[in-house]
Structures are given as structure tokens and as C-alpha cells.
Amino acid sequence: xxxxxxxxxxxxxVILASELAKRPYDFKxxxxxxxxxxxxxxxxxxxxxxxxxxxxxxxxxSHNSKPNGKGWQLRVxxxxxxxxxxxxxxxxxxxxxxxxxxGIGAHEVVIESNxxxxxxxxxxxxxxxxxxxxxxxxxxxxxxxxxLKYISVFRNHGKIAGAxxxxxxxxxxxxxxxxxxxWQKVSGVTQYSEYRxxxxxxxxxxxxLKEKSRLVIENGKFxxxxxxxxxxxxxxxxxxxxxxxxxxxxxxFEVNDFAEILRExxxxxxxxxxxxxxxxxxxxxxxxxxxxxNFHWHIEIVPRLTTPAGFEIGTSIYINVTPPEIAAKFLRxxxx
Amino acid sequence: xxxxxxxxxxxxxVILASELAKRPYDFKxxxxxxxxxxxxxxxxxxxxxxxxxxxxxxxxxSHNSKPNGKGWQLRVxxxxxxxxxxxxxxxxxxxxxxxxxxGIGAHEVVIESNxxxxxxxxxxxxxxxxxxxxxxxxxxxxxxxxxLKYISVFRNHGKIAGAxxxxxxxxxxxxxxxxxxxWQKVSGVTQYSEYRxxxxxxxxxxxxLKEKSRLVIENGKFxxxxxxxxxxxxxxxxxxxxxxxxxxxxxxFEVNDFAEILRExxxxxxxxxxxxxxxxxxxxxxxxxxxxxNFHWHIEIVPRLTTPAGFEIGTSIYINVTPPEIAAKFLRxxxx
Numbered sequence: 001x002x003x004x005x006x007x008x009x010x011x012x013x014v015i016l017a018s019e020l021a022k023r024p025y026d027f028k029x030x031x032x033x034x035x036x037x038x039x040x041x042x043x044x045x046x047x048x049x050x051x052x053x054x055x056x057x058x059x060x061x062s063h064n065s066k067p068n069g070k071g072w073q074l075r076v077x078x079x080x081x082x083x084x085x086x087x088x089x090x091x092x093x094x095x096x097x098x099x100x101x102x103g104i105g106a107h108e109v110v111i112e113s114n115x116x117x118x119x120x121x122x123x124x125x126x127x128x129x130x131x132x133x134x135x136x137x138x139x140x141x142x143x144x145x146x147x148l149k150y151i152s153v154f155r156n157h158g159k160i161a162g163a164x165x166x167x168x169x170x171x172x173x174x175x176x177x178x179x180x181x182x183w184q185k186v187s188g189v190t191q192y193s194e195y196r197x198x199x200x201x202x203x204x205x206x207x208x209l210k211e212k213s214r215l216v217i218e219n220g221k222f223x224x225x226x227x228x229x230x231x232x233x234x235x236x237x238x239x240x241x242x243x244x245x246x247x248x249x250x251x252x253f254e255v256n257d258f259a260e261i262l263r264e265x266x267x268x269x270x271x272x273x274x275x276x277x278x279x280x281x282x283x284x285x286x287x288x289x290x291x292x293x294n295f296h297w298h299i300e301i302v303p304r305l306t307t308p309a310g311f312e313i314g315t316s317i318y319i320n321v322t323p324p325e326i327a328a329k330f331l332r333x334x335x336x
Numbered sequence: 337x338x339x340x341x342x343x344x345x346x347x348x349x350v351i352l353a354s355e356l357a358k359r360p361y362d363f364k365x366x367x368x369x370x371x372x373x374x375x376x377x378x379x380x381x382x383x384x385x386x387x388x389x390x391x392x393x394x395x396x397x398s399h400n401s402k403p404n405g406k407g408w409q410l411r412v413x414x415x416x417x418x419x420x421x422x423x424x425x426x427x428x429x430x431x432x433x434x435x436x437x438x439g440i441g442a443h444e445v446v447i448e449s450n451x452x453x454x455x456x457x458x459x460x461x462x463x464x465x466x467x468x469x470x471x472x473x474x475x476x477x478x479x480x481x482x483x484l485k486y487i488s489v490f491r492n493h494g495k496i497a498g499a500x501x502x503x504x505x506x507x508x509x510x511x512x513x514x515x516x517x518x519w520q521k522v523s524g525v526t527q528y529s530e531y532r533x534x535x536x537x538x539x540x541x542x543x544x545l546k547e548k549s550r551l552v553i554e555n556g557k558f559x560x561x562x563x564x565x566x567x568x569x570x571x572x573x574x575x576x577x578x579x580x581x582x583x584x585x586x587x588x589f590e591v592n593d594f595a596e597i598l599r600e601x602x603x604x605x606x607x608x609x610x611x612x613x614x615x616x617x618x619x620x621x622x623x624x625x626x627x628x629x630n631f632h633w634h635i636e637i638v639p640r641l642t643t644p645a646g647f648e649i650g651t652s653i654y655i656n657v658t659p660p661e662i663a664a665k666f667l668r669x670x671x672x
Contacts, residue, residue, distance in 0.1 A: 001421070005435070008435070013515070096547065097344060097536075098565070101339070102338075103337055154645075179653050182651060228431070279645055281651075310490030311490055314615075319419045
């Protein structure tokens with residue numbers, strides 16, 4: 001018998017089809033072992049090809065190196081194929097019964113490392129910290145433009161998950177509107193807190209630390225867990241234990257713990273599921289209210305192991321073949 | 337310069353990245369010409385293998401043929417790997433801070449034709465009509481179970497779009513809850529009608545028939561168009577011109593016109609995009625209110641030509657590389 005579970009924030013239901021239940025080895029595909037080079041001279045994101053990308057807006061590099069040259073550990077550039085751009089006016093306008101506006105915004109690429117062959121699961125601690133600091137630095141810089149209402153930080157890994165270039169990178173997109181999906185979560189948090197006078201994510205953390213069946217890892221300041229109403233197999237969230245609305249204001253102790261738990265979670269997933277394609281997204285408060293302290297930021301990691309089809313597209317109800325309790329146990333038991 | 341466009345019903349924005357604009361031939365992949373057999377003895381949905389599926393809940397068959405034997409044109413069966421089942425009690429229950437209930441519902445498969453090699457684009461008119469009548473008949477039968485709140489009818493075509501079996505089929509899933517995605521549309525329609533005292537879909541149809549740039553085909557009772565805020569390349573909607581909340585109460589003249597425009601639209605897509613993978617979903621009123629006449633049913637066809645990634649998953653803002661005006665022109669100009 002399958003079970004319907006409700007996401008306590010978004011009110012979306014999922015169907016846990018436990019009779020179809022799948023385990024990690026059901027998702028493991030036999031991949032040819034392609035030895036990736038640490039440096040690929042043809043890759044535009046590799047060292048030495050800085051002139052083949054738009055100029056950097058941020059870089060972490062050695063003291064005696066020059067911008068847009070060699071000698072960097074991390075670079076942030078504008079996306080050459082940007083979906084949005086900061087130039088121009090917003091000009092919101094009506095087209096008969098419809099609304100439209102110019103594509104004002106930012107679309108940046110975080111080139112996370114000069115090593116072509118690595119990814120979050122395989123970096124050393126310092127590199128993961130660098131990536132997180134870059135997310136924070138660019139968030140704070142972009143937020144100064146008051147036209148921008150939301151800043152989305154995400155990572156696509158693997159072709160199936162939409163990554164078009166192999167060199168490890170994340171993306172940052174800033175939009176002049178608050179996305180509906182974010183509104184839905186902000187509203188969910190607000191409604192819960194009006195009714196119960198506390199934060200729903202704080203309640204989830206308290207509950208999961210007590211209950212333990214969906215817990216993956218815990219460290220000083222963070223917790224990694226599979227959500228009760230997981231929409232897809234091995235969906236995993238990492239949340240700060242302390243209530244905090246925006247990720248970008250982390251101090252260095254928090255960045256340290258976040259880097260540690262992010263790397264370990266990704267390495268467990270990498271080991272358990274054989275380097276699966278995935279997307280992760282930082283869910284944070286909209287720019288205008290990111291200091292209001294009503295939201296609880298976190299990161300959502302979604303391995304792309306199954307294909308959403310007509311039912312999911314039409315209803316947004318997901319059929320999940322791996323209950324989160326099973327996924328969490330496999331991740332917990334994976335030694336890294 | 338890209339453009340942001342807002343869906344007037346759901347309030348979701350899309351980014352039309354016109355600088356990255358793609359045309360049909362950019363999506364055409366060179367497919368090996370696999371000659372599909374009209375009958376595959378190994379296919380469980382082919383004639384002669386009726387004993388390999390669960391028993392039929394509906395069939396259109398010749399007078400002298402017997403249920404669950406040969407001689408049918410169309411069969412509807414329970415899904416062997418059903419996500420939901422009608423047996424059991426709903427038993428909504430709390431699990432600490434969460435909600436869950438038993439997976440009560442229905443999950444049926446419409447085996448659309450005894451020809452293994454065809455699909456909606458290639459059927460004759462009569463077969464398309466049969467498929468539509470089967471959708472209506474099963475909707476009306478399932479609706480009698482008052483535990484069911486929404487009945488979703490959809491079709492997955494091609495592996496990328498989640499179809500696991502090649503034999504042409506659609507699916508029907510009935511859920512004991514109204515999906516959030518449907519709620520979002522029902523709310524959008526309600527808000528628009530409270531404000532403007534008319535139906536938003538009726539306004540869209542009137543506007544598009546006048547404006548013409550996003551029009552694909554029109555016949556007596558239906559219109560096929562690419563929506564102003566298309567989320568993905570070649571997204572296409574077919575809507576009845578007359579306001580009607582639920583598809584299942586069509587009369588035979590309406591079924592005739594719907595079959596005609598559905599087949600022609602799918603054939604244009606098949607020809608223009610070289611048999612693309614796609615999902616289509618019928619969007620209709622929830623069961624309880626399907627006679628209230630506040631909604632406007634329609635079908636949404638989404639070819640799977642691009643991969644939604646972290647940005648789309650995290651924000652539900654889609655980046656679309658083919659403006660609907662370009663898609664509509666290509667579909668209009670495709671001779672079938």
C-alpha cells in the first residue's frame with residue numbers, strides 16, 4: 001500500500017510508492033570509467049583560457065597574479081549566454097491582457113576550482129569554503145542593486161541535470177521578481193508561524209534530531225536530512241540549526257561547518273549512488289526581507305534518478321519510489 | 337535583450353531568452369529509422385497478450401469478442417504497477433508535525449489502439465475519438481467514488497518524457513486530494529473573474545484569435561495556440577472556444593472537433609520536430625466543482641526539448657529559448 005505525504009511548508013503532496021521501492025543499486029548505472037584530466041586545454045573554464053570567458057567579477061587568486069590571468073583558485077564571471085542582464089530599464093508593460101518586462105537581472109558563473117576533474121564531493125575543505133564564500137560575496141554585491149528581488153544560487157551536475165560544461169561550476173541568477181516557488185515557501189513559513197508562533201523549519205530540525213530515521217549527518221551548526229515528503233529518491237536538505245533567514249551573512253565558524261557537512265553529504269551521495277547527476281539550490285529569503293529573520297535558509301539537493309512525466313507536470317504531485325527513511329539509512333551507512 | 341513574461345493564470349514568470357533563440361531544426365536529432373512493427377508478440381499491451389495485464393475496466397471491442405480476449409480496438413486496465421489503489425480507507429493521520437494518509441486512488445492505463453507502431457499523430461480520426469471517449473467514460477465512472485477529488489488524464493510519449501513502454505497508451509490517475517498545481521490554476525481563474533467578471537481563458541482565446549501571432553490551428557469548436565508565457569519551446573494548448581469546466585461532458589460534435597484539432601496539432605509537432613518526446617495533460621475542474629462552470633478545461637502539450645535544471649527546480653521560473661510566436665509560426669507553416 002502506498003502512502004500520501006504532505007510537505008508541511010508548500011502543502012504539496014507526494015505519493016510514496018513503497019511497493020515499487022527502489023534501493024541505491026537500482027539507480028546505479030554502469031558507467032564507463034573515463035579518467036578526467038585535471039587540466040583540459042580545450043576547456044574555456046580551465047587555467048590559461050581566461051581570455052575566452054567574459055571578465056571576472058570576483059576572483060580568489062595568489063597575491064602576485066593579475067585579474068583575468070592565471071594564478072586563481074576560484075573565479076566568478078558573467079555567463080556568456082546570460083538569460084538576464086543588468087543593462088537597461090525594467091519597463092514593466094502590458095501587452096493586451098498580459099504582463100511583460102525587460103530581462104533585467106544578473107546571470108553569473110562560479111568557476112569553483114582550477115581542477116577540471118573534481119567536484120563538490122571531491123574537493124578539499126578549503127575549496128568548498130571558497131565556493132561558499134563566493135556565493136556569499138556575490139549575493140551581498142548583487143543585493144545592492146535594488147531592482148533585484150531574489151538571488152538564486154544553484155549547481156547542476158551531470159548532463160541529465162542540465163550541466164552543459166564538465167568543468168565544475170555553480171550559477172547565480174538574480175531576478176527582478178520574487179519567484180512563485182520561493183513565495184510559496186515564504187507563505188508556508190508565515191502561515192505556520194502565525195498559527196503556531198514558531199518556525200516550521202526549526203520544528204522540522206527538532207523533530208528529525210529526535211526521531212532520527214531521516215537524519216543523515218549532524219555537526220555543530222548544521223543538520224543534513226531527507227525530508228518527510230521527499231519528492232524524489234535521495235532528496236536531501238541541509239539546514240542551519242540556528243534560525244537564520246539568509247545564507248549570505250554566515251560567519252566563518254558557520255561557513256566552516258556548512259562546508260564540512262556539504263562536502264560530506266555530497267561525498268556520501270557520490271559513493272552510494274555512483275556519482276549521480278543532481279541539482280542543488282540554496283533556498284533563502286527574498287532580498288527585501290533577508291534581514292527580517294522570518295525565513296530559515298537551507299540547501300535542497302535533488303539527485304536526478306527518475307524522470308518526472310505528465311502526472312508530475314500536470315499536478316506537481318511527485319511519485320517517489322524510495323521512502324526518505326530508506327534513503328537516509330543508506331546515506332548514513334555509507335562510509336566516506 | 338531577453339524578456340520576462342507573466343502567466344496571467346498562475347502568476348509564474350518565464351524568461352524568454354531570445355538571444356539564445358532556437359528553431360525547430362536545432363531540436364531535431366538524427367534518429368535511426370527503426371521500423372516499428374504493428375504487432376509485437378512480446379509486448380504485453382499487444383493483442384493476444386490480454387492475460388498478461390490486469391483485467392480490463394473498459395473496452396471498445398467487436399460485438400462477438402469476449403472481455404480480456406482478442407478483438408478490441410481500445411482497452412482500459414488498472415496499472416500493474418499502480419501508485420494508488422481504491423482498496424482501503426483514507427485514514428488521514430498526523431505523524432508528529434506531519435500529515436499523511438493511505439494511498440487511496442486509481443491508476444489506470446488506456447491502451448489506445450491494437451497497433452503497436454502508431455501514436456496520436458498517426459491514428460485515423462476514429463481512433464483519436466475512441467481515446468477521447470475512453471477518457472470521458474473513465475472520468476465519469478471514477479467520479480462516482482466521492483473519496484476522489486481530482487482525476488488527472490495524461491500521456492507520456494518517448495523515453496525522455498517518462499514513457500516506459502513503447503505501445504501507445506495514456507494514463508489516468510485519480511487522487512483523494514486536489515493537486516496544488518490545479519489549485520493554483522483554479523485560484524488564478526477565480527481571482528481574475530472576481531476582478532474582471534469574466535473568464536481568463538475566454539479572454540485568452542478572444543485575444544489570440546484577434547492577435548493571431550500565437551495561433552496554431554482553429555476549427556469550429558476549438559483553438560490550438562502557443563501560450564504567451566510558454567515555459568518551454570513549442571508548448572501548445574488546445575482549448576474549447578465555448579466556456580466549459582470539465583472535458584468529460586463533451587457531446588459528440590465537440591468530441592469530433594477535439595479529435596480533429598488534437599490529431600492535427602500532434603501531427604504538426606511530429607512533422608516539424610521529428611517525433612519529439614512529449615507529455616500532455618488535460619487540465620480540468622476538480623471533481624466536486626466540475627459542474628459549477630467556473631473553470632475552463634483545456635489540454636497542455638509540452639514537448640521535452642530542453643532540460644529543466646537547478647534554476648527551474650528552485651524557482652519555477654523557466655528559461656525558454658523559443659518565443660511562442662516563433663514556435664506558432666513554425667507549426668502553422670508545417671503542412672500535414
